[in-house]
Amino acid sequence: MFLKINNLEKFYKKDRPLIKSLDFNVNKGEIVSFIGESGSGKTTFLRCLAGLDEINDGSIELNGKILNDSKTFVESHERKIGFVFQDYPLFPHLNVIDNITFNLNSKLNGKLDNVLGLTGLKDLTRSFPHELSGGEQQRVSIARAIIRDPDLLLLDEPFSNLDSNIKLQIKNEIYSIIKNAGITTILVTHDVKESFAIADKILIFKAGVLQQYDEPFNIYCKPSNCYCAKVLGELNLLVINGKKYYLRPENINIVNSSEYKGIVEKSSFVGKEFQISANFFDEKWTLFSNNSFKEGCELSVSFKDEDLIKFDSNCENYFTQPIDRK
Amino acid sequence: MFLKINNLEKFYKKDRPLIKSLDFNVNKGEIVSFIGESGSGKTTFLRCLAGLDEINDGSIELNGKILNDSKTFVESHERKIGFVFQDYPLFPHLNVIDNITFNLNSKLNGKLDNVLGLTGLKDLTRSFPHELSGGEQQRVSIARAIIRDPDLLLLDEPFSNLDSNIKLQIKNEIYSIIKNAGITTILVTHDVKESFAIADKILIFKAGVLQQYDEPFNIYCKPSNCYCAKVLGELNLLVINGKKYYLRPENINIVNSSEYKGIVEKSSFVGKEFQISANFFDEKWTLFSNNSFKEGCELSVSFKDEDLIKFDSNCENYFTQPIDRK
Amino acid sequence: QNIQKTNEINIYSQRHYAVDELQYENFTKMTGIQVNVTKANADELLQRMKIEGSSSPADLFITVDVGKLWQAGDMGLLQKIKDETITAGINSEFLDPNNYWIPLTYRSRIVVYSKERVDVNDLSTYEDLANEKWKNRLLIRSSSNSYNQALMSSLIANIGSDVAEDWSTKIVSNLAREPKGNDRDQVKAIASGQGDIAVVNSYYIGLLLSSEKEEELKAGNSVGVFFPNQAENQRGAHINVSGIALTKNAPNKDNAIKLISFLTSESAQQTYVDNTYEYSVNSNIEPNEIVKNWGDFKKDKLDLNMLGVKRNEAIRIFDKTGWK
Amino acid sequence: MEVKLFKIKKPNYGLLTVVFLSTLIIFPIISLIFGSIGVDISNFLYLSEYLLLDYTISTIYLLSLTLVFSFLFGVIPAWLISTSRFKGRRIYDLLLYLPLAIPTYIMAFSYGDILSFSGPFQSFVREFIPSLTKVVNQDYLQIEILAVLLSFSLYPYLYAACRISFSLIGNNYINLSKNLGLNEINTFLRVGIPLSRPAIFSSIFLISMEVLNEYGAVSYFGVNTYTSGIFRAWGSMADMDTASLLAIVLFLVVCLFFSLEKWLTSKFKYSFKSNTDLSTYYKNSNKKLIYTHISCITIILAAFIIPILYMTNNIFIDFKNIDFFDVYVLSKNTVFVSLASSILIVLVVLLIQYLKRISKSKILNFTGETISLTYALPGAVIGISLILLFSPINDYFGFLLIGSVPVLIYAYFIRYMAVGVSPIVSSFKKHPKKLDDSGKSLGLKPFQFFRKIFFPLNKNAIIIAFCICFVDIMKDLPLTLILRPFNFDTLATQTYEYAIEEMITKSSIYSITIVTFGVILLSILSVNQSKK
Numbered sequence A, B: 001m002f003l004k005i006n007n008l009e010k011f012y013k014k015d016r017p018l019i020k021s022l023d024f025n026v027n028k029g030e031i032v033s034f035i036g037e038s039g040s041g042k043t044t045f046l047r048c049l050a051g052l053d054e055i056n057d058g059s060i061e062l063n064g065k066i067l068n069d070s071k072t073f074v075e076s077h078e079r080k081i082g083f084v085f086q087d088y089p090l091f092p093h094l095n096v097i098d099n100i101t102f103n104l105n106s107k108l109n110g111k112l113d114n115v116l117g118l119t120g121l122k123d124l125t126r127s128f129p130h131e132l133s134g135g136e137q138q139r140v141s142i143a144r145a146i147i148r149d150p151d152l153l154l155l156d157e158p159f160s161n162l163d164s165n166i167k168l169q170i171k172n173e174i175y176s177i178i179k180n181a182g183i184t185t186i187l188v189t190h191d192v193k194e195s196f197a198i199a200d201k202i203l204i205f206k207a208g209v210l211q212q213y214d215e216p217f218n219i220y221c222k223p224s225n226c227y228c229a230k231v232l233g234e235l236n237l238l239v240i241n242g243k244k245y246y247l248r249p250e251n252i253n254i255v256n257s258s259e260y261k262g263i264v265e266k267s268s269f270v271g272k273e274f275q276i277s278a279n280f281f282d283e284k285w286t287l288f289s290n291n292s293f294k295e296g297c298e299l300s301v302s303f304k305d306e307d308l309i310k311f312d313s314n315c316e317n318y319f320t321q322p323i324d325r326k
Numbered sequence C: 001q002n003i004q005k006t007n008e009i010n011i012y013s014q015r016h017y018a019v020d021e022l023q024y025e026n027f028t029k030m031t032g033i034q035v036n037v038t039k040a041n042a043d044e045l046l047q048r049m050k051i052e053g054s055s056s057p058a059d060l061f062i063t064v065d066v067g068k069l070w071q072a073g074d075m076g077l078l079q080k081i082k083d084e085t086i087t088a089g090i091n092s093e094f095l096d097p098n099n100y101w102i103p104l105t106y107r108s109r110i111v112v113y114s115k116e117r118v119d120v121n122d123l124s125t126y127e128d129l130a131n132e133k134w135k136n137r138l139l140i141r142s143s144s145n146s147y148n149q150a151l152m153s154s155l156i157a158n159i160g161s162d163v164a165e166d167w168s169t170k171i172v173s174n175l176a177r178e179p180k181g182n183d184r185d186q187v188k189a190i191a192s193g194q195g196d197i198a199v200v201n202s203y204y205i206g207l208l209l210s211s212e213k214e215e216e217l218k219a220g221n222s223v224g225v226f227f228p229n230q231a232e233n234q235r236g237a238h239i240n241v242s243g244i245a246l247t248k249n250a251p252n253k254d255n256a257i258k259l260i261s262f263l264t265s266e267s268a269q270q271t272y273v274d275n276t277y278e279y280s281v282n283s284n285i286e287p288n289e290i291v292k293n294w295g296d297f298k299k300d301k302l303d304l305n306m307l308g309v310k311r312n313e314a315i316r317i318f319d320k321t322g323w324k
Numbered sequence D: 001m002e003v004k005l006f007k008i009k010k011p012n013y014g015l016l017t018v019v020f021l022s023t024l025i026i027f028p029i030i031s032l033i034f035g036s037i038g039v040d041i042s043n044f045l046y047l048s049e050y051l052l053l054d055y056t057i058s059t060i061y062l063l064s065l066t067l068v069f070s071f072l073f074g075v076i077p078a079w080l081i082s083t084s085r086f087k088g089r090r091i092y093d094l095l096l097y098l099p100l101a102i103p104t105y106i107m108a109f110s111y112g113d114i115l116s117f118s119g120p121f122q123s124f125v126r127e128f129i130p131s132l133t134k135v136v137n138q139d140y141l142q143i144e145i146l147a148v149l150l151s152f153s154l155y156p157y158l159y160a161a162c163r164i165s166f167s168l169i170g171n172n173y174i175n176l177s178k179n180l181g182l183n184e185i186n187t188f189l190r191v192g193i194p195l196s197r198p199a200i201f202s203s204i205f206l207i208s209m210e211v212l213n214e215y216g217a218v219s220y221f222g223v224n225t226y227t228s229g230i231f232r233a234w235g236s237m238a239d240m241d242t243a244s245l246l247a248i249v250l251f252l253v254v255c256l257f258f259s260l261e262k263w264l265t266s267k268f269k270y271s272f273k274s275n276t277d278l279s280t281y282y283k284n285s286n287k288k289l290i291y292t293h294i295s296c297i298t299i300i301l302a303a304f305i306i307p308i309l310y311m312t313n314n315i316f317i318d319f320k321n322i323d324f325f326d327v328y329v330l331s332k333n334t335v336f337v338s339l340a341s342s343i344l345i346v347l348v349v350l351l352i353q354y355l356k357r358i359s360k361s362k363i364l365n366f367t368g369e370t371i372s373l374t375y376a377l378p379g380a381v382i383g384i385s386l387i388l389l390f391s392p393i394n395d396y397f398g399f400l401l402i403g404s405v406p407v408l409i410y411a412y413f414i415r416y417m418a419v420g421v422s423p424i425v426s427s428f429k430k431h432p433k434k435l436d437d438s439g440k441s442l443g444l445k446p447f448q449f450f451r452k453i454f455f456p457l458n459k460n461a462i463i464i465a466f467c468i469c470f471v472d473i474m475k476d477l478p479l480t481l482i483l484r485p486f487n488f489d490t491l492a493t494q495t496y497e498y499a500i501e502e503m504i505t506k507s508s509i510y511s512i513t514i515v516t517f518g519v520i521l522l523s524i525l526s527v528n529q530s531k532k
């Protein structure tokens, strides 16, 4: 176990714990994607890992060394943790190169070139932060973190301002850097696609509680509760004999006629196919089709019974208290 | 024509024009999505529209009134343009409510509640910016822009820090607000999905030049050049008899055997299906499949000839000079 | 170390004129004794001496207001000086009956008047300034000024506190403007016509009349000097002395005495009058030319210690009667 | 939850240092407060009955007027110069700091003389425009004019702090405000000023304390302020205890305001947003340019050039009597003590602010603020309390601490701490905490932190703090008077001694030397600044 989080608790106001009791481990070299709603405490958690905030209870252990518990607090600068901040603050008095190599004194010419190339900053080395576009600033911030081979890399929405092209490129490069160097990484992102693409494990976090922590495929196929299932993709609710079942949009086929009928509400082109919102049994469903349908059209669909997803009662929503996973 | 951009030119350094000659019109109530690479000048363009920068040549006309040309410059505070900035600055000394209602004095209780509800900020009205998460700050910034019914709404990556749930909700709400009020909107985003979902028109911008400006469906189906085609989705290159053809991943079917064979390089689960990178004729192709394939597997594919996309020679890349579209 | 000690004197002084330095230089030249001076406000110096107590380095205490000398004695900070050689040359009317301090120079608080608008015959005494006829014509500075406090103390001692209080009330109602500015400004105010008579210290007129600035000279020349209470059976003009005293624990007492006798010597007294417009306490020394022109005058014979004794009462009268 | 009794961190040297330093700084106050327990309060009651109400009213009136004028002279030019670029901007920027080098009482005496019957103004009118003689022949010693004169020499505090603060607002907020429909004036009022609240508050505090502690100019103008009460108790009634009691009451009132402000703004932040452009914001219309030039020139002329011309003229008049060797010796003394103390102050302020910034300790935060409060006590009272503090040592060891240069420097250090704090805090509060976080996560150790982030980011403010401290200490009177070694004069004491004896002419060479040092210092540093 490389990174061990034990019963971590964190609050800003005592009566409103933000992180109730977080408990998970990450192996060396793994990339964990941390998924949670806006304001759920993701950044706060990363700050605790980086030593910018103290935890209120529990412990954080990295590489066998306690970083923070009720007795110990290792200062941030002694932790060797790379952090790409959500709002990518850069030092205003330093240009791109100096920001990236800030506090590094060893010769790193080759490496620097490499990092500059991968983040597409070669032409901007002498620019100051305020002369950069949002995405460029973000890339400097990424470059600054990965150039120093941290023990643990924390990425807080690192790609939010990058266009798909450069994002893809950087993502792939970071992936290979991380994997080659075996840097344990925690990636906070809102884009589930991204998580799927590079994460070894996904951690779903909601209401201060870890909801599920597993490999992407497992989460997608065996979500521990309805919330987790929804996070990874849209879910259509179907009530059969008073029992609730869920269906993924891609498992629904549009057929000429069937017992399942609905009314089209909106159909919009999403590239490569149309996304259709329709009303089935008073529930709003989403499905995909290669054709567009007019608003008001009737639509018949079919699906396989094995694609129906069912949750037992305590998983119909999300967990509000930490569950014992041991 | 509500918003008219004529031959707009803008540079920071004279020898490196950022926007070479931009020329397009937007009708009242339309939502235009502005797509361009990181650092291509999108924010700069919005700043010019908002009157925070002066253009170097050409003109901007809103609602029949010249805002900026070689003789006129209407000051920013006289323009009534809503701007959600990319880095969502909030006044640090004002709480959420005061930030949102800054410089509004009319009674707007109902509206305020409405906006707060839609952005999910009801519990945070008394918080100060430094106590907000990244996504919350962004939502305040959105709320602040839409509460004041601008003539023109500029959204610069407004959803970059929002989780899919709240993003969807806000997007839909903004969409209906914009459509109801007939607010002309320019949306800068990196997420092509988003553009498809809410934009009436998409403007693709590259190398200082407008590449294509059309409805989403048209762009997807009739991209004016290779670059535009690529922006909207991945494209696989196929060379037949020395001629270049392109294929969309979704138009490729995996079959048991065919004359088109490739080697799988990586296959990753992206939710609902697997994305497969494979090597076909020394080109890197992307395709989708419901099953995972091992690295090194051989893969046979087929496609319909009508799905092959072909560009004439000057569209094989992107336009580097403004083209005359009249 | 002993030798070093005998070779210096430490002075806490409220006086800060160039002439003082000249005197000390002359003294050092004469005796080889080093003179160390700390110049500050009298009250702060008193406080400092009090706190320092027996470890105070000060040998001598010099002020420009005899009230503070009295106060120092009252606080037990001084020791008596009984040295005939010193007092011999000094006009006995300036001497401290208790021998706590030795006067160095003196000055009078006099009345000046507009030569244009005031008939000098209308002027008579300090008491007369309370007369109705000076309504809105009288100029004087604020009551926080120690010269005014000394003047009031002398009045209390001479005419009793009730009469003095009544006087003060009337003075306030006669004022041409709120008390403000320094003594020179009172003269300038007469020149500019804001008032007709003013109460000022004598040497400021000397300063004005010797000014290098033409306009100041004009202002100085526009007023006449009048010494009040000069008539027969009147007590004479109010005076105040600048004096020196030996501290209780003076570490260099012998040197200190030497300095005192030097400063009271005729040559040093001559140096004073040559450089300032004060009067010498030695009757043999004639004042500066400008000052001499005003003529001789009768001085109030009041025990100068009264200027300190009555100080507190004076202030309360000021406050009560609204003299700002 | 378990109770955390022991948190094994490294011993918090930072905290210890700060507590030690601030104890050093507020010790005299504490001793004063304890010393005043159980003193005879009859004089105090007497004063409060007869005078305090009166004194308080005129204090408040004078203070309000002075603050209004200082605001006009300080804040508006600071905004204009920070947010626009025009020819002459740099020279205005330099000149606008300089009136600080003119002591308030010199400003008052000079203008008193300039405007008086025999002054150049009235003489000129009498000579050349006799018809106006009646109009200009006024009593100029009015409280309103005093307020203007005080603000002439005090506005630079506001100017300096606002200049720092305004230039660190960041394009980002300015753009936001433009976009939300505010024109420049409204941006100034609704964004510039609120975002500079710490700067404005701390300099208003400095100015208020200067006004409250001002005695020379105030009594010359016949205005009785609270301080007059203190000196009346002390000087005239020979009652030091009452004087300290009054000083303590004032001190407590100030503390109250201070805490109130801290409490009110505890949640506010004033930093700019990171990655923002900090330079140029507003275009200059011709109208605005004219206005800018007129306002800057008027202020510089009235607050600096005229008094300087007056002094220079005096010097020529009195040229033959000037003892240049004396001027040289005094300059040496003055520069030495000012330099030593201002370096010390800037270092300590930096240390404390820096530790405050990197630590989350509440105690540190608290002490960091309190050290400015010593400024609320009149210098003379601090002087006496130091004598009180050191005389036992004198007794005990048998050597003299009081009246030695180290104690004098210590006294300056205590008293002028607030002057150094103001610009540095204004600047520190402007820099986003995010930068600290980045630095920490990039592995900066505390000292490196200072060298690599705080120093470069706050360099301007540090330079300005140093200059202002230096100039202020050069002007110091009450502390120097009472605590200086034997035979030790400074330019300020000499200026004062002549001025108080109504020999302004003679004092001019000394005051102009003070100003000259101020000019030299500011020029060197501003040249240094512009290299950047």
Ligand SMILES: Nc1ncnc2c1ncn2[C@@H]1O[C@H](COP(=O)(O)OP(=O)(O)OP(=O)(O)O)[C@@H](O)[C@H]1O
Pocket: A012, A013, A018, A036, A037, A038, A039, A040, A041, A042, A043, A044, A045, A086, B124, B127, B130, B131, B132, B133, B134, B135, B136, B161
């Ligand atoms: N200093 C603070 N004081 C009080 N509350 C705070 C503070 N910082 C953050 N919060 C609150 O804690 C919650 C979690 O914040 P955090 O930044 O960790 O969210 P997040 O998961 O990163 O969200 P996002 O995806 O929007 O960035 C938010 O609701 C925020 O309002």
Ligand SMILES: Nc1ncnc2c1ncn2[C@@H]1O[C@H](COP(=O)(O)OP(=O)(O)OP(=O)(O)O)[C@@H](O)[C@H]1O
Pocket: A124, A127, A130, A131, A132, A133, A134, A135, A136, A161, B012, B013, B018, B036, B037, B038, B039, B040, B041, B042, B043, B044, B045, B086
């Ligand atoms: N003040 C400036 N001075 C010089 N160059 C600048 C300045 N501001 C921006 N630039 C440059 O202009 C280019 C365009 O910047 P802009 O912010 O418009 O990009 P953008 O399209 O918004 O990119 P992103 O998607 O990354 O936000 C960038 O390469 C940037 O480096």
Ligand SMILES: [Mg+2]
Pocket: A042, A043, A044, A086, A156, B133, B134, B135
């Ligand atoms: Mg966050």
Ligand SMILES: [Mg+2]
Pocket: A133, A134, A135, B042, B043, B044, B086, B156
């Ligand atoms: Mg941008």
